[in-house]
Amino acid sequence: MNASASLESLPESLQAAFQELPNLHITETSPRRLKINLQADALPAFLELLKGRAGYIHLSAISCVDWDESNEFELVYHLWSYQVKTLVSAHILIPKKPGRYVSVHDIHTPAAFFERDIHEMFGLYFEGAPDQEPFILTEWYGPPPMLKSFDTEAYANDTWNWQDYQPKWLQEIEANGGSLVTQKEK
Amino acid sequence: MSQKVIPVTAEHNPDTDVACREIDKQERSLLGKVIDRFADHCRARSLFILHYCTGCGAIELPPTITSRFDSERLGIQPMVTPRQADILLITGYLSTKTLKRVILTYEQMQGPKYVIGMGSCTINGGMYWNSYATVKRLQEYLPVDLYIAGCMPRPEAIQQGFLQLIKQIDRGEGNAWQDYYRRYDQYLGNQQALFGPDWHTPTDVIAEAKHYNMLGEHTEGEHTALLEKFASAYVTNAKTNTALQYQE
Numbered sequence A: 001m002n003a004s005a006s007l008e009s010l011p012e013s014l015q016a017a018f019q020e021l022p023n024l025h026i027t028e029t030s031p032r033r034l035k036i037n038l039q040a041d042a043l044p045a046f047l048e049l050l051k052g053r054a055g056y057i058h059l060s061a062i063s064c065v066d067w068d069e070s071n072e073f074e075l076v077y078h079l080w081s082y083q084v085k086t087l088v089s090a091h092i093l094i095p096k097k098p099g100r101y102v103s104v105h106d107i108h109t110p111a112a113f114f115e116r117d118i119h120e121m122f123g124l125y126f127e128g129a130p131d132q133e134p135f136i137l138t139e140w141y142g143p144p145p146m147l148k149s150f151d152t153e154a155y156a157n158d159t160w161n162w163q164d165y166q167p168k169w170l171q172e173i174e175a176n177g178g179s180l181v182t183q184k185e186k
Numbered sequence B: 001m002s003q004k005v006i007p008v009t010a011e012h013n014p015d016t017d018v019a020c021r022e023i024d025k026q027e028r029s030l031l032g033k034v035i036d037r038f039a040d041h042c043r044a045r046s047l048f049i050l051h052y053c054t055g056c057g058a059i060e061l062p063p064t065i066t067s068r069f070d071s072e073r074l075g076i077q078p079m080v081t082p083r084q085a086d087i088l089l090i091t092g093y094l095s096t097k098t099l100k101r102v103i104l105t106y107e108q109m110q111g112p113k114y115v116i117g118m119g120s121c122t123i124n125g126g127m128y129w130n131s132y133a134t135v136k137r138l139q140e141y142l143p144v145d146l147y148i149a150g151c152m153p154r155p156e157a158i159q160q161g162f163l164q165l166i167k168q169i170d171r172g173e174g175n176a177w178q179d180y181y182r183r184y185d186q187y188l189g190n191q192q193a194l195f196g197p198d199w200h201t202p203t204d205v206i207a208e209a210k211h212y213n214m215l216g217e218h219t220e221g222e223h224t225a226l227l228e229k230f231a232s233a234y235v236t237n238a239k240t241n242t243a244l245q246y247q248e
């Protein structure tokens, strides 16, 4: 969608904010939901701008996607304004190597929480974040588990034993004509 | 501890003039059995459950317990603290993190105690079978009396499970909790494999095993030896057995 075309239908405060920054790619994914792709280094200014001009004081989540083929992380900042009542999702791409980005906790305090989580789950380091220590995982010594390159099934195979699916009592039931196993498709 | 111990038999007791009839071993064990069976019979009719509800299956418990299915008909009702509960009901997936809490809770409960694993997740990880965080087989870490399969099991199935447990206890077969004392080394070993060699709980399981007279061949071993560094005046040193002294 053409950026300027969609701009006209937006609330005025948003239009004004968006006009200040070049290179925004705006898509209206559904009514009152905007997807905005921008350059990674423009994001902090973008957040400041929305916060100051359009009341986007609520950063509800930062999500991370690991794009294996292009070797990039996609960070999505979900923002909400109680005046404009439109959800803005700001998408940026970060190269996996060296895998560093700046923390935005000075703009939105809760960001520190999400950044710490992403650091643990994806290994992306946020410079200037107050805390990047291990967070939710327990006794974890492996690689960041949410990476596509992490083989969770192999890890499970190494760590746990599988249940016995043909225990003696079940074999006895089956020998007597009963069965808990569904019939194989022909 | 320096209290004088009065032996039961008169023969070894020159200090008192209480002459007790010596009860022969077989007679005593028979009496014990009758009392145990009677106790089991009563016990099976009044069970308090402590439900560990981090799994989604917990949503089936309110109907199970309240008027529609009313598990109190079976003498089963919820209890708020581990120390007063008989059944530990695990209602779904356990992650490495929550398993720790479950073990801590289980060890606080007083014997006899029973564990029900509810839902496929406790059996084999359920739909999280290939997750890096979901524990696959609960019975490796705690002695499980009964699994209720299903994702999630309906209240009827839970009720059926309760009935089966009651039957087991009534027949004197609900003895999985003794296994925890008899083979503590193995359970601890599995726990350590997951939580690291520094894993220990505040409960002195070895001393309890002694107290219940359930010290087995596999209560102590290479894994409990690792607990040594946490031994104190209150917790048994697995190697030397020094902390708690019982008068024989």
Ligand code: SF4
Residues within 6 Å of the ligand: B055, B056, B057, B091, B092, B093, B118, B119, B120, B121, B122, B126, B127, B150, B151, B152, B153
């Ligand atoms: S067995 Fe199914 S309902 Fe129960 S905790 Fe697992 S996923 Fe949830």
